Amino acid sequence: MKILKQAEKKTYQRDAALTHTVMDIIENVQTNGDKALIEYAAKFDHMDIDTVRISPEQVKAAYEQVDEETIETIRFAAGQIRFFAEKQRECLKDLNIPSRVEGVEIGHRMIPVDRCGCYVPAGRHPLPSSALMGIVTAKAAGVQEVCACSPAYAGYGTIHPAVLVAMDIAGADEIYCMGGAQAVAAFAYGTQSIKKVDLIVGPGNKFVTEAKRQVLGDVGIDSLAGPSEVLIVADHTADPEFLAIDLLAQAEHDPNSKAILVCTDRATIDETMKKMDRLITTLNTEDVCRQSWKDNGAIYLADSMQEAIDLANEIAPEHLEIETDNEREVAQQMRHYGSLFVGHYAPVAFGDFVSGPNHTLPTMGTARYSNGVWVGTFIKTPFHQFVNKQGCLNLAQPTMNFANIEGLPAHRDSVRLRVERMK
Missing domain, CATH: 3.40.50.1980 (Nitrogenase molybdenum iron protein domain)
Structure with missing residues (x-):
C-alpha cells in the first residue's frame, strides 16, 4: 500500500x-x-x-x-x-x-x-x-x-x-x-x-x-454525525472521469468533507487527477472543493484488491463506492459502511436524493457498529412473557437459586409465595 x-x-x-x-x-x-x-x-x-x-x-x-x-x-x-x-x-x-x-x-x-x-x-x-x-x-x-x-x-x-x-x-x-x-x-x-x-x-x-x-x-x-465522507474502491476498469467527479461531488458538500480514493492501478489514479483538475474549474463550488480536497482528500495505491477491501473495511466510510471489475464480488466482501454504491453507474448522488435508502448515515468510522436512519430507528422492541401456574412451577427453582446467589431475598420470595399458594 x-x-x-x-x-x-x-x-x-x-x-x-x-x-x-x-x-x-x-x-x-x-x-x-x-x-x-x-x-x-x-x-x-x-x-x-x-x-x-x-x-x-x-x-x-x-x-x-x-x-x-x-x-x-x-x-x-x-x-x-x-x-x-x-x-x-x-x-x-x-x-x-x-x-x-x-x-x-x-x-x-x-x-x-x-x-x-x-x-x-x-x-x-x-x-x-x-x-x-x-x-x-x-x-x-x-x-x-x-x-x-x-x-x-x-x-x-x-x-x-x-x-x-x-x-x-x-x-x-x-x-x-x-x-x-x-x-x-x-x-x-x-x-x-x-x-x-x-x-x-x-x-x-x-x-x-x-x-x-x-x-x-x-x-x-439517531447518531452523532461528523462531516460527510466517501471512499471509492477502484481498479483499472474504472472511468477516471467518473472517479474525479464523484470525489468532487463529495468535496463540494463542505470544506470539512472527506473524499478518499483507493485504487489498484497507478495509471487510473494519475488520469483521475488530470480529470479532476479540469472538472473542478467547471463548478461554481470550486472554492469549497479545492479547500475540502486539499485539507481532507486522500489517495491510496493498493497492491491488490484484497488490500483495498481491507482498508475500506478499516476506515468504515459513510458512503462506499465500488467501481471495479466483478463489482458484486467485491461488494460482498465489504462489511463496514453506511451506504454502498455498486457499479460504474452508481454515484453517491443517487443515494443523496432519490434511490430510496436513507442518506442520514454513520460517519467517523462509526459504521463499524452502527447504521443509518431507517424505520427501525423510530421503533422500539419491548419484550413480554405470559406465565401461567404451570410455567411458574417450571421456572421457580432456578429463579430462586439465582436470587439466592445474587443476594436478593425479595426476588426469591416473589416466586416462593406463589408456589406455596398453589399447594
Missing part, C-alpha cells in the same frame, strides 16, 4: 468552548422556553417573530414560491424513500412463541415512538432531501406525531420554501422555524408551545451535534 495523498487536518474536534456554549443555550431554552427561541431567532437568524410555529398559510404560500418541476421532483423522491422504508417496515415483525418451558410464552412487539423531531439543516443551499429522509421514514415506521424544524434561510425570513414543501409532502404534523442547539433543546425538553419529543433525528452542524450529545438520555437520538 502506498499513500499518495493524506488528509492534512482532522475534520471534527470537540472543544471546551463549544461544550459550554451549547450547555448555556440548552439551559436558557429549558428555563425560558419560547422566549429564548424568539431571542435566538433574532440573534442568529435576524428574524423578528412572535412564534417559531409555521402556520398552514405559510406552507400554502411556499408552494406558490416553488416551480412545478421542483415539486414533482420532491414528490418523486418522497415516493422512492417511502417505498424502501415501507419494505423495511414489513421485515420487522412482532414475535410471540411458546417457550421451551411449558406454561410460558415469550416474545416482543414492534412499537413506534409516539413523537419525534426531525432536524433539517440549512446550509449554503436548501436541503429538501434531508426533510424527506427523516419525515417520510418516521411516518413509514408508524410515528403518530412527526415534528420538523429548520433554521430560517437567508433572504426568506423563514424556512426555505422548497424545504417547507418537502416537509409538507413528507407528512410533517408540526413544523417549526428554528435551528441550532436551541432547536435540539426545544425538542428535548419542550417549551410553552412545543411539546417535547421522544426521539430527535437528522444531521446538523457542530452545535447541533454537541446539543444532541448533551440531551442524550433525556431523549433518544
Whole structure:
C-alpha cells in the first residue's frame, strides 16, 4: 500500500468552548422556553417573530414560491424513500412463541415512538432531501406525531420554501422555524408551545451535534454525525472521469468533507487527477472543493484488491463506492459502511436524493457498529412473557437459586409465595 495523498487536518474536534456554549443555550431554552427561541431567532437568524410555529398559510404560500418541476421532483423522491422504508417496515415483525418451558410464552412487539423531531439543516443551499429522509421514514415506521424544524434561510425570513414543501409532502404534523442547539433543546425538553419529543433525528452542524450529545438520555437520538465522507474502491476498469467527479461531488458538500480514493492501478489514479483538475474549474463550488480536497482528500495505491477491501473495511466510510471489475464480488466482501454504491453507474448522488435508502448515515468510522436512519430507528422492541401456574412451577427453582446467589431475598420470595399458594 502506498499513500499518495493524506488528509492534512482532522475534520471534527470537540472543544471546551463549544461544550459550554451549547450547555448555556440548552439551559436558557429549558428555563425560558419560547422566549429564548424568539431571542435566538433574532440573534442568529435576524428574524423578528412572535412564534417559531409555521402556520398552514405559510406552507400554502411556499408552494406558490416553488416551480412545478421542483415539486414533482420532491414528490418523486418522497415516493422512492417511502417505498424502501415501507419494505423495511414489513421485515420487522412482532414475535410471540411458546417457550421451551411449558406454561410460558415469550416474545416482543414492534412499537413506534409516539413523537419525534426531525432536524433539517440549512446550509449554503436548501436541503429538501434531508426533510424527506427523516419525515417520510418516521411516518413509514408508524410515528403518530412527526415534528420538523429548520433554521430560517437567508433572504426568506423563514424556512426555505422548497424545504417547507418537502416537509409538507413528507407528512410533517408540526413544523417549526428554528435551528441550532436551541432547536435540539426545544425538542428535548419542550417549551410553552412545543411539546417535547421522544426521539430527535437528522444531521446538523457542530452545535447541533454537541446539543444532541448533551440531551442524550433525556431523549433518544439517531447518531452523532461528523462531516460527510466517501471512499471509492477502484481498479483499472474504472472511468477516471467518473472517479474525479464523484470525489468532487463529495468535496463540494463542505470544506470539512472527506473524499478518499483507493485504487489498484497507478495509471487510473494519475488520469483521475488530470480529470479532476479540469472538472473542478467547471463548478461554481470550486472554492469549497479545492479547500475540502486539499485539507481532507486522500489517495491510496493498493497492491491488490484484497488490500483495498481491507482498508475500506478499516476506515468504515459513510458512503462506499465500488467501481471495479466483478463489482458484486467485491461488494460482498465489504462489511463496514453506511451506504454502498455498486457499479460504474452508481454515484453517491443517487443515494443523496432519490434511490430510496436513507442518506442520514454513520460517519467517523462509526459504521463499524452502527447504521443509518431507517424505520427501525423510530421503533422500539419491548419484550413480554405470559406465565401461567404451570410455567411458574417450571421456572421457580432456578429463579430462586439465582436470587439466592445474587443476594436478593425479595426476588426469591416473589416466586416462593406463589408456589406455596398453589399447594
